[in-house]
Amino acid sequence: MKRITLVALLFxxxxxxxxxxxxxxxxxxxxxxxxxxxxxxxxxxxxxKLWYIDYVRDRKQSQVHIIINSQPTASGGLQYNxxxxxxxxxxxxxxxxxxxxxxxxxxxxxxxxxxxxxTMGLMPYLASNGQQKYMAFDYTDKTxxxxxxxDKYKNWVYTATANTFLSGDKVSEVLSAxxxxxxxxxxxxxxxxxxxxxxxxxxxxxxxxxxxTGKTVIKNLKGLIVKSIDDHWSIGLEPxxxxxxxxxxxxxxxxxxxxxxxxxxYSQSVNDLFTFKYRLQPLYNTYIDNTFFNKxxxxxxxxxxxxxxxxxxxWGNISSTLTGSDYLNHAKAYRVDLVNQVNFRVAKGLxxxxxxNASLINNQLSLSSVSLTPEQIILKQRETLxxxxxxxxxxxxxxxxxxxxxxxxxxxxxxxTIDNEISTKGETAD
Numbered sequence: 001m002k003r004i005t006l007v008a009l010l011f012x013x014x015x016x017x018x019x020x021x022x023x024x025x026x027x028x029x030x031x032x033x034x035x036x037x038x039x040x041x042x043x044x045x046x047x048x049k050l051w052y053i054d055y056v057r058d059r060k061q062s063q064v065h066i067i068i069n070s071q072p073t074a075s076g077g078l079q080y081n082x083x084x085x086x087x088x089x090x091x092x093x094x095x096x097x098x099x100x101x102x103x104x105x106x107x108x109x110x111x112x113x114x115x116x117x118x119t120m121g122l123m124p125y126l127a128s129n130g131q132q133k134y135m136a137f138d139y140t141d142k143t144x145x146x147x148x149x150x151d152k153y154k155n156w157v158y159t160a161t162a163n164t165f166l167s168g169d170k171v172s173e174v175l176s177a178x179x180x181x182x183x184x185x186x187x188x189x190x191x192x193x194x195x196x197x198x199x200x201x202x203x204x205x206x207x208x209x210x211x212x213t214g215k216t217v218i219k220n221l222k223g224l225i226v227k228s229i230d231d232h233w234s235i236g237l238e239p240x241x242x243x244x245x246x247x248x249x250x251x252x253x254x255x256x257x258x259x260x261x262x263x264x265x266y267s268q269s270v271n272d273l274f275t276f277k278y279r280l281q282p283l284y285n286t287y288i289d290n291t292f293f294n295k296x297x298x299x300x301x302x303x304x305x306x307x308x309x310x311x312x313x314x315w316g317n318i319s320s321t322l323t324g325s326d327y328l329n330h331a332k333a334y335r336v337d338l339v340n341q342v343n344f345r346v347a348k349g350l351x352x353x354x355x356x357n358a359s360l361i362n363n364q365l366s367l368s369s370v371s372l373t374p375e376q377i378i379l380k381q382r383e384t385l386x387x388x389x390x391x392x393x394x395x396x397x398x399x400x401x402x403x404x405x406x407x408x409x410x411x412x413x414x415x416x417t418i419d420n421e422i423s424t425k426g427e428t429a430d
Contacts, residue, residue, distance in 0.1 A: 030130060032063055045111050046115050050122075066118065079098060080098060080099050081096060082098070082117055084097075097117050097121050099117050158181070160179075161179060165177070178199040199216075216246045221242075223239045231262075234262075236258045237255065239254070257279065260277040272312075274308070278304070278305055279304045281301070289368040290370075293365065300329060301329055305325070307321070308322075318340075335363045340354070340357070342354050350396070350397075355394075360388055367383060
């Protein structure tokens with residue numbers, strides 16, 4: 001027994017001694033310290049390829065903070081924006097690089113291109129840090145440079161979606177299905193989009209003493225035409241058709257001309273977006289049932305103001321949209337919506353995130369005057385009277401330990417996780 005204990009102690013001691021030596025080696029080298037922000041699923045690959053970098057877990061420990069974000073292109077691909085922010089001896093030595101990931105690219109191709117762009121961006125820092133020998137990257141695209149091919153679709157991009165859900169048991173059945181089709185064409189000067197959608201849902205309950213069947217159908221057809229005026233101003237037009245059994249709307253036809261101003265140039269929208277948008281929306285409604293105001297149809301003038309602010313920074317990101325609307329021919333009918341998202345680095349290793357929205361509602365002109373059954377209310381078959389709505393999600397995340405995070409080890413990541421406290425023999429824990 002003593003011999004086994006001695007061997008175990010020697011083994012544990014050797015393990016921690018090797019680990020300590022590895023950590024000492026990492027901390028004593030002169031590798032560039034980098035904090036990767038937004039690399040997501042490519043992070044492990046980048047760490048393997050750019051092994052001569054020390055990847056730290058907190059931006060305040062880094063010499064270079066890399067922020068990666070993306071926005072969709074007109075063709076369905078992604079434009080990646082990679083910001084390099086220098087710290088310590090590289091203070092105020094900043095740069096931004098971009099590349100376009102085509103929609104037909106594989107994940108591997110996007111990963112390789114992202115790694116190459118990061119390598120290029122790090123070259124000045126590596127040179128200043130005495131790591132010139134690592135200044136190289138692989139260019140794996142074997143295609144030759146040719147003039148842009150003739151586009152038979154003339155910059156139009158088409159998207160079709162379809163979803164369905166079905167569940168049931170002895171006494172109930174729930175079915176939902178929805179589909180949409182969109183066509184979009186986006187250039188520097190014009191944005192054009194047409195979207196059609198249909199949503200269907202049904203609930204059936206049947207017992208020996210009770211029977212209920214309910215359904216909802218929502219149809220919409222929306223258009224959007226936007227013209228760029230300059231780097232701050234745009235004008236737009238939004239025609240639309242809408243019908244909903246949930247909202248008691250048999251048909252709604254509307255058209256909304258509008259104008260938008262961005263405080264920051266649109267070319268900087270990947271980092272900052274601060275827009276003010278105004279729309280005037282005349283619309284004509286016909287209703288399924290008489291409304292509370294004893295209307296079967298009516299003509300309305302709706303005006304809408306949107307204020308949106310988005311900022312991406314080293315400390316995190318924030319996005320907020322405030323929307324206010326009212327009917328010009330119904331002075332007391334209005335609605336205000338506020339939607340906020342915040343992801344904030346509070347301190348080393350501590351992250352705080354919150355998402356929430358709140359609405360003040362006083363514009364339900366389409367509400368049916370017909371009394372609703374308890375089933376319709378519980379199953380949300382029809383819209384009910386309310387003066388507010390809200391939702392919120394809050395979370396924190398904290399990590400601590402070594403500031404270095406260089407090692408990539410995918411072992412034991414696959415398979416099923418076993419929780420001994422809830423698993424029993426013959427069962428698999430989720």
